[in-house]
Amino acid sequence: MLHNSLYIHIPFCVRKCRYCDFNSIVSESKKIGRYLHAIEKELSVLNGRYVFNTVYIGGGTPSILTEVQLEKLLHSVIRYIPSSEIQEYTVEANPGTLTVNKIGLLKEYMVNRISLGVQSFQDSQLKYLGRIHSSNDAGNAFVSLRKAGFKNINVDLIFGSPEQSLDDWEKDLKTVVELGPDHISTYALTYEEGTSLTRDLEDASIHKLDEYVELEMYKTSIRYLTSNGYNHYEISNFAKYGYECAHNHAYWKNIGYVGIGAGAYSFIDGVRTSNEKDVFKYIDGINENKNVISFREKLELNQFASETVVMALRLRQGISNTDFYERFGYTIEDQFGEQMNRLAKYGLVSYENERLKLTEKGLFVADTVMTEFI
């Protein structure tokens, strides 16, 4: 099996955003240094064992690192990973912490894709979401990246927050198209357990946006971005031709990947593992040469197959029966024939030319459709 994608997790942020349940903490610079040391140690174990075509440094906020720390991290990557094979090398950046010097370092160490966490072009929205940067910061960061020669930039946007109107969102879409990144991710705001946003929802100090407005926002994104040269290739992802994110395809296709850092997931030869999530336990574990894996599961064949279908349905191209057959030794219909027929009757999935995919109608209720394949 392929395992050609490497993920490195940087679990630090300046401040916790209101909606965020990612594995990230607010921490002082000294501790970040100790963490990077642990990352290097974990990377060193990989030395030569795998060849990676994509590398993705995400978080948290990788751009929170000082220049010295960033250079150390980028250096450890090229030290242990054969760089000639890397085709896509992404680093996530927050407009509030990205400086011209850091951009220079990224460029120098052959990072060729930047994912910019913009979320909104409206300061009131940014404030509502608890972001640390302004809309201007985002524009400036983008321009600096282009100036430094980055040809593949993604912009993340969030829609559906309680105080956003359809009009607000349309403006964001317009602005992003004018800016012209090569890839755009539009995420619907979700209410995750334990976030301050969810607490506010529970004590009814805020109220969810109307479902139909949210749906309209989503539809508008698809309509607007598609008509402006962005291919809607995954539920929440749009790209100019040839700029689809290669790294994330490892997840959507449920093929192998290796994760480094606190809480990072790996999927190697059908076994999924994740590292210790707690940053300090992770650091101590690595330093004491202990096994830091805190979760491990080996999927049964049919479980693996069902998960693969669910993930692949996120892709607009869906899943090919031939690929499925080659991987699992039976056809999609063998396992899911009944569901496929039923869902097709409702016009939620289509099965044509040996490809199973969501219809547009199915797209909007993808989660409900997916439960049928679990």
Place this chain on the structure above:
Amino acid sequence: MSTGSIRNFCIIAHIDHGKSTLADRLLEKTHTITSREFRNQMLDDMDLERERGITIKASAVALKLVREGKEYNLNLIDTPGHVDFSYEVSRSLGACEGALLLVDASQGVEAQTVANAYLAMELNLAIIPVISKIDLPNSRPDDVLNEMEKTLGIAPEEALMVSAKTGKGIDEIFDAVIKRIPPPKGNPNAPLRSLIFDSIYDEYRGVVVYLRVFDGSVKVGDEIYMMKTNSSFKVEEVGIFKPKMVVKASLSAGEVGYCIANIKSLHDVKVGDTVTHNRDRTAEALPGYRPPMAMVYCGIYPTNNADFHLLREALERLSLNDSSFTFEPETSQALGFGFRCGFLGLLHMEIVQERLERESNINIVQTAPNVTYEILKINKEIIKVDNPEKVPPVGEIEEFREPMVRASFILPTEYLGAIMQLAEGRRGRYKSTEYLSEKRAILIYELPLAEIIFDFFDKMKSATRGYGTLDYDFIGYETADLVKLDIFVASKRVDALSTIVHRKDADIKGRKLVKKLKNEISRHLFEVVLQAAIGSRIIARESIRPIAKNVTAKCYGGDITRKRKLLEKQKEGKKRMKSIGNVEIPQKAFLSVLSVDE
């Protein structure tokens, strides 16, 4: 042993009037249990009973008491305190010569207590009135004595004042038991004549038969004969309850105990049957009891049809321990294969259902309970209908009849209006009011059983702030203008949601029901239309709008496990639902028929 030293008695009391605490004290005082063994409410052996604070099965315990140098053997036989179990009460009474009539000094006489006390009087039991909880600040023993006199004709000076908590009056109870309750009469030398007043099933030993010996004696090795079931068994063990089973050489006239005789199933034993010796049979059987009548029925179905056999096994296991619970296979178009189950009442139904869930791992769907109707067909045939589905077409019905009960409420007079309103709203027919004192009264209504099987008891309790009590007796069938109300979900009639209602309530009930269902059925990928109909006439319609957006546009990174778990959780939720057509209906929806009032 001479019968002169034996006293067999029970305690008649309302729930919470302190019966268990009193029983505990009696056990303690007679050193029947050591303090180490002592647990609160010794006599209730099932967990469920302890949780609900009531006693379901009659149990028995033998107490040894020394008075004035003489040793006495007292047998305390427990009685249940809920209206559903009045049948079981009559079982325990039949094994006794006397009863303690326990009444709470602050709450006063309650409806079931009165009913059970009358039962005891009919059986000529000696009654010892006991006023309990006299230590409580709000006790009003004089009023209560008055009420007892009014309701039961008991002279105030007969009553004993007791506080089981402090132990005050316990000795007087023992004295009264010895002096006022006659020793059993029987002849130890006559042929064996004994009454089965209860039985339980023990996984290892088979059936344990609870016996009250009236004449003769029984010992290990005896060949016994059961007169009604016409079967014989060889006795393996006899003994008494202390309250654990303690082996004895024999049980003879007047004694209460158990007998184990390699009996495989509770169905081989009939409570109320007379046990005698096979060779030397008694000439005359004991009167026994009338069998319990299932009053309330509901369908129980496995959510997953494949669990049908597991469900059957589980029901069989339950019925082993509870002969008043009945079940029979039935099929529903909507729910598939399941069982129609009969219960003594609502509480009984709840208890069985809880045990089913606790003791087996099957997801079940339960339909709304209903009573047994009688239908006189045009061709003069009378049929019993215990499931709305069995109602014949309108054209074949000449008369629809429903079971009626005579309900007596004992309550503070200030709540008379509230209860009258409640009863009128349930098609009740006012009969009478009788004042027990300035403050309390007995109110009598005739009500359709169907109207009180669900939430009536709770409603009555809340309307009287917990002070009202209710007892009812079945009085017969009566013609009523009833119709069958059908429910359609996505144009499919769901038989399990059909109910029988009074014609004048049908429209309102239909409207409320579809509204309620609308809230209980979650949104689907398509519009779900709900309709209520009588015959071919649609009387109400609601629709559930489809899910518009349900897509997590979020990046989980490599944490696909989490995504899968989320989806699995959603899917698990669906598993507990019954899928009819393509609509998933949660268990709760099947019961929503019941509570359309809210």
